[in-house]
Amino acid sequence: MTKPAVDYSLYLVTDSGLNHASRTLLETVEDSIRGGVTIVQLREKHLDTAAFIDLAHKVHAVTKKYNVPLLINDNIDVALAIDAEGVHVGQDDLSCLEVRALIGPNKILGISAGTPDEAQKALADGADYIGIGTCFSTQTKTDTKRTLGPIGVRQVLEAIPAPQDTHLKTVVIGGIKEDNTKRVVVHSAGANGRILDGIAVVTGIVGAKDAKKASEDLLKEFKAGHTLVSSSSSTGRVAAQQQTHVDAMIHQFPDLLTKLRSESPLTHHISNFVVMNDTANATLALGGSPIMAPCAAEAEDLSKVVSSVVLNIGTLTESWSKPVVFDPVGVGATSLRASATLRILNNMHVDIIKGNAGEISAIAKLIGCEGTESIAMRGVDSVGGFSDPAAVVRAVAKRENCVVAMTGKIDYVSDGVRTVAIENGHRYQGRITGSGCMIASSIASFAAVSPNDHFAAAVAGILALNLAGEHAGTRSDVRGPGTFRAAFIDEIENLEPLQMKSEAKVKSVQLD
Ligand SMILES: Nc1ncnc2c1ncn2[C@@H]1O[C@H](COP(=O)(O)OP(=O)(O)OP(=O)(O)O)[C@@H](O)[C@H]1O
Numbered sequence: 001m002t003k004p005a006v007d008y009s010l011y012l013v014t015d016s017g018l019n020h021a022s023r024t025l026l027e028t029v030e031d032s033i034r035g036g037v038t039i040v041q042l043r044e045k046h047l048d049t050a051a052f053i054d055l056a057h058k059v060h061a062v063t064k065k066y067n068v069p070l071l072i073n074d075n076i077d078v079a080l081a082i083d084a085e086g087v088h089v090g091q092d093d094l095s096c097l098e099v100r101a102l103i104g105p106n107k108i109l110g111i112s113a114g115t116p117d118e119a120q121k122a123l124a125d126g127a128d129y130i131g132i133g134t135c136f137s138t139q140t141k142t143d144t145k146r147t148l149g150p151i152g153v154r155q156v157l158e159a160i161p162a163p164q165d166t167h168l169k170t171v172v173i174g175g176i177k178e179d180n181t182k183r184v185v186v187h188s189a190g191a192n193g194r195i196l197d198g199i200a201v202v203t204g205i206v207g208a209k210d211a212k213k214a215s216e217d218l219l220k221e222f223k224a225g226h227t228l229v230s231s232s233s234s235t236g237r238v239a240a241q242q243q244t245h246v247d248a249m250i251h252q253f254p255d256l257l258t259k260l261r262s263e264s265p266l267t268h269h270i271s272n273f274v275v276m277n278d279t280a281n282a283t284l285a286l287g288g289s290p291i292m293a294p295c296a297a298e299a300e301d302l303s304k305v306v307s308s309v310v311l312n313i314g315t316l317t318e319s320w321s322k323p324v325v326f327d328p329v330g331v332g333a334t335s336l337r338a339s340a341t342l343r344i345l346n347n348m349h350v351d352i353i354k355g356n357a358g359e360i361s362a363i364a365k366l367i368g369c370e371g372t373e374s375i376a377m378r379g380v381d382s383v384g385g386f387s388d389p390a391a392v393v394r395a396v397a398k399r400e401n402c403v404v405a406m407t408g409k410i411d412y413v414s415d416g417v418r419t420v421a422i423e424n425g426h427r428y429q430g431r432i433t434g435s436g437c438m439i440a441s442s443i444a445s446f447a448a449v450s451p452n453d454h455f456a457a458a459v460a461g462i463l464a465l466n467l468a469g470e471h472a473g474t475r476s477d478v479r480g481p482g483t484f485r486a487a488f489i490d491e492i493e494n495l496e497p498l499q500m501k502s503e504a505k506v507k508s509v510q511l512d
């Protein structure tokens with residue numbers, strides 16, 4: 001027998017203890033294969049060998065019917081007894097080399113790998129694939145010391161050769177669900193061209209009420225993630241970076257501001273107490289409606305009524321279904337803020353990241369955007385700027401698959417494809433605390449009325465406040481930052497929708 005070509009796309013790992021009470025494990029396996037599962041691993045930690053063999057025979061009969069490979073977790077005797085297609089071992093089990101010697105060259109051999117070193121060793125020892133994990137914390141592996149998150153998974157993927165240079169395949173495991181699959185695939189994609197070959201799922205399938213439907217949904221998300229990664233690296237969309245497109249976008253801004261004022265969307269602010277008052281007032285002046293609610297216990301109730309969310313560093317709960325603007329205040333200043341930021345980026349999808357140069361530089365470093373210069377931070381403010389700021393903003397946007405807005409004298413916004421520079425604004429905005437946080441609120445209000453174009457929302461959100469800043473800063477009664485602060489709120493309220501296009505200095509930035 002020669003080793004079959006294996007499709008790892010949707011890899012079911014069984015667990016009788018978590019199997020949904022409405023059906024048998026065999027039914028779960030069959031339903032999930034009918035829903036798209038491409039490979040199955042029988043993992044039964046609590047069965048003695050005889051019972052394990054008996055169950056494995058039955059499961060194998062099902063998988064063979066659909067021509068889906070069956071792997072046995074850990075127990076080589078069982079794998080050999082039923083002539084399973086392969087074996088999966090953990091780091092604490094027999095070594096890959098020993099297992100390969102026992103099962104021969106034609107069986108599939110997989111090993112769990114949680115670090116770049118373990119991945120490289122697996123490759124050297126003759127594994128066919130690695131199961132990279134634990135990605136997120138799970139019910140099945142409560143003893144897992146640390147979770148990798150998509151960024152940790154990427155580090156493992158980048159430690160092995162490009163897909164064309166080796167046969168080694170990769171799947172991710174640990175807390176993979178329908179709502180995080182696409183994010184994991186996109187955010188873990190390596191600079192070496194490595195995209196996960198599959199997702200390994202336990203509870204998301206065995207514990208689902210409808211295992212077939214759960215499998216279909218998971219496979220759909222996995223494929224959507226792959227499509228996203230491939231399309232973002234294609235060059236066909238470069239034309240969108242032209243100034244004409246930017247002008248066309250700005251043409252919509254007066255209507256967008258009018259819509260914002262008529263709908264007055266509610267934005268949930270999880271913010272810091274320094275800026276809470278000013279950001280609430282700026283949101284009101286713009287025409288939106290703020291609720292400042294940093295308490296996790298009320299997040300679920302609020303998620304039913306709000307239209308967008310501003311997430312200021314330090315508070316973190318589950319994912320929101322509304323557009324989320326992430327404001328990583330002072331992330332470069334302390335390790336607590338850095339680890340909170342990494343936790344947020346790993347555990348939820350944020351639609352827009354907004355920060356100053358120091359904050360975006362720190363994020364670039366945290367997520368491993370190579371070649372990015374470091375910009376120092378003093379407290380929550382950045383010291384200095386990038387030599388090619390637009391390129392940095394675009395790199396972070398591409399990497400995180402979201403919109404990134406970097407504020408400063410000139411503001412840059414990118415979605416990874418389109419990149420613009422906004423040259424409006426007044427220097428007094430940089431002289432009052434919270435003007436960046438007010439930008440986050442403004443972006444969130446615009447995102448609420450522009451749910452399908454977060455790039456436009458980010459540009460409009462910055463532009464509206466920068467125009468108000470210009471109007472306030474040039475008023476004869478404004479003598480300095482103190483009087484500016486009050487005038488600024490007034491001018492946000494006074495902003496005329498048509499000024500959003502007649503006064504805009506938004507330039508498309510052409511990058512290679
Ligand atoms: N020198 C300047 N000229 C024009 N606009 C400026 C200048 N400095 C800052 N701004 C504007 O001020 C706003 C906030 O940007 P900044 O980079 O100062 O935010 P920040 O440091 O995150 O602020 P904070 O942490 O106080 O909330 C942006 O809209 C930006 O365009």
Ligand SMILES: Cc1ncsc1CCO
Pocket residue numbers: 272274275329380433434436437
């Ligand atoms: C000054 C300051 N310190 C923590 S948050 C904040 C406001 C700027 O975001």
